[in-house]
Amino acid sequence: MDKAKTILVVDDSEAIRQAVSIMLLKKGFHVLLAKDGQDSLQYFTGQEIHLILSDLHMPNMDGIGLIKEVRKNKDYKRTPILVLTTESQLSIKREAKNAGATGWILKPFETEKLVGTIHKVLR
16 A cells, blocks of 8 residues: 555635545545635644645735745655646736646536546646
8 A cells, every 4th residue: 555645735715625635535535725825834843744725815925925935946846846826817827827727627626526636737
């Protein structure tokens, strides 16, 4: 059995954090939680993070700001970042992609679709 992959979930909605966390734990992932980009920075200490799932609109540091911060950190430059958001505007997608986002998942999402995307990105 492989060591559980660690996923950092960053969302200012406690309900979303909890729902995503429960779903990922059931699928065998190790989960770290943060309420916004600023809060998530505590985890970038050299520990292994296999994937980041981040909301876009959050207080203190939004998703784009977080993506830019992560991409500046040599230890996490290549860590996949999936944006979980209600935003479907192309301009915002482009901005996230340019900042270094790996992919995009629209809320509300289906569990299987989210897990499928995570597995695809982690391969």
